[in-house]
Amino acid sequence: MPSKTLPEQEIQQRVKTGFFNFSQIEKYFVHDERKGVFQAISDRTFQDLDLEDVFKFIDRTVSCVGQQYLYYFMRTIPQDDTRKQRLENIITLFQKNPDLKTALTPEISKLNKKDAYYITSLFHGKYTERPSWYWLIKILSVISVLSVMLSFFFPQILIFLIILLPVNLGIHYWNKNNLYQYGSSIPQLLVLTQTAQKILKNSGFSAQNIGLQQRVDALDQLGLPMSIFKIEAKLQGEIGQFVDYVVELFKALFLIEPVLLFTILKILDSKRQHIEDIFQFVAETDIALSIIALRESVPHTCEPIIGLKRKFLHIKQVYHPLIFNGVCNDITLDEKSVLLTGSNMSGKTTFIRTVGINALLGQTINTCFAKEFAMSAMKIHSSIRISDDLLGDKSYYFEEVLTLKNLLEESQCGHSNLFLLDELFKGTNSVERIAIGKSVLSYLTRGNDLAIASTHDRELSDYLADTFDLYHFTEVIDEETIMFDYKLKPGKLRTTNAIRILELNDYPKEVVAEAVKLVDGMKSG
Known part of the structure; x- marks a missing residue:
């Protein structure tokens, strides 16, 4: 579909407003027997990718039954192309007969x-x-x-x-x-x-x-x-x-x-x-x-190509559907996964979510927010939004351990997977975090699976250079401001600006000076 520029007001007018009763909307999905389903998206991945908000954006249905079934569509990847072809046939029928x-x-x-x-x-x-x-x-x-x-x-x-x-x-x-x-x-x-x-x-x-x-x-x-x-x-x-x-x-x-x-x-x-x-x-x-209404209301979309070969992902001009005038990015993975580095707020997590959302929608409603999108048929799993389970008496680290254990088991089930991972094991010390992160990522991607992972540990990229392509996001700091371009760049991040950001936010001079001194000592040691 050709790209087009739409004013924000026009896009917002086409989005539903009001209350979304998800306890009713999800009824069909909850009670369905999952016949002919390749994957039912887990609650964790649904939350990690903010799919409730994504559903609110893509839902242009005019009936409650359509809304319930669209929710089911978005949370189930079918085993074959039958559902996709049937849907596209109906779309074509309407396009030929307005x-x-x-x-x-x-x-x-x-x-x-x-x-x-x-x-x-x-x-x-x-x-x-x-x-x-x-x-x-x-x-x-x-x-x-x-x-x-x-x-x-x-x-x-x-x-x-x-x-x-x-x-x-x-x-x-x-x-x-x-x-x-x-x-x-x-x-x-x-x-x-x-x-x-x-x-x-x-x-x-x-x-x-x-x-x-x-x-x-x-x-x-x-x-x-x-x-x-x-x-x-x-x-x-x-x-x-x-x-x-x-x-x-x-x-x-x-x-x-x-x-x-x-x-x-x-x-x-x-x-x-x-x-x-x-x-x-x-x-x-x-x-x-x-x-049809969704595709007409956004800058550009495409119908994805699914199943060309294993361990493959090609994306051109992809963007996050919930970010108006967001930055588009390109990436191609062929046999290798990707490791992202960059400071906080530079765009790592948003990019991971962007790829995950589009990989899901491409396999469910045959629509990607990109100019080009081609991928292997893959199940989608994530570990992005981990938190302490206070009621279950589980720490952040232990909660992440259990989540990643499930992903390790999933990687051995014989089908292709796309793993979306944000800052692995940040609940533990840096030495062990790097060691465990390297071993887990190597294990997850040794078969026909791809991983898109982010880290603050630049040392991790050295251990994974043979199996992971390295990309980074960075910011530009001038004398008094921080600028983010949110553009994905190849290679390993070479600069650090964390202490400079403290200085720009008026931290006490002695705090900044001591931090600089300690960093210099660590580097020389």
Whole structure:
């Protein structure tokens, strides 16, 4: 995609604002069985790469189902290209027919109510079981119907109905709690099937989804009986309330709600896959619209090339999606990993996150914030944001030890990995930190894995020169200011400016002087 310059205000206007309810958004991902998934991104990597904020930026969906499925997309790398090809086919369809995009967007947006988040419970959740005495409900329902019919010929039966009504009312209101559990999901399922019907009217969609129309029709036939779940819709005004009471009495007398509820639940339980297929179809359509909007709203993106060869990463003009007017960088790794050096705030950690985010999005939504992006198919693991676990009584160092142990085990699992590592073992002394860091990095990258690691220990680069390419970030200090260009530069960092930064920030002169003296002594020693 050609690069373009967009004003910050225009970009911000296209980003969603307001509250993101991640406890609902993540429901599909949390309960999915991970079929056909190469990797599910761990919570640690999700936090290390700030993927919650990245999701907020890339999410341009117009429905809750699309939002849930986009979150699932972003946290799962598929085993093959099927999902990617299907998504790109939909994107191409919209790009060739802008009027179709205009027509379908408002239809899909009908699923933007928060109740639509609960549709996933209809194929992931456990259904309410019929009570063991359900046979009694059916018998009482039949008796009530027969009694009303016979009362036209034998009016005295009305006395029996007056006795039967309190029993049926008790069952009717006992069932309200069961009905309430589906008061959000099933009405939205009706909207979902209606939306799918409208999308499938286009030949481009129906041709790509053979057999889906039959599944939609099967659920659409349940539309009328499922309308009982619209229990929240109330008639307005006094006359409306009176009619509502009469309808409620009618439903209670014939036990319409419990009979229909358990009948419909039995049918829906047998059609879980139907519901999930329709959910995915509508959600993917929304995701395609979202990705089109995303690609149009940023300076430049590209579709990555995945799987050329093992242990390979080529990036040109990559940038962090959350940094407006951020600096772009290039890097190519072929058989070798990369070790970054540089002072704090120079851009090391941001660059590591930038590569990780783009490697993930390239393999999930087929979109990279770069001019060129090619890589091996790799799982993504990180150790960036480590902290003490006070409740678990674990120090920073011990927490990092456990994290890296998991990565060492992952490196022996037979698949390619991309390890993102920021300042290894900074919770221990410098001699042991360098020794352990060298041994861990060598172990992690001896197979088909790549690592992008940062360090303040320039000595570490000497030990890893054979297996790691060396890059650095640096700052420029003039008489009174510190300037960062955030440009990745080849080779090892040769200068240090930490003490000079103290001086520029008005540290006491004796503190600065003593620090300089100690450094000179260490160098001469």
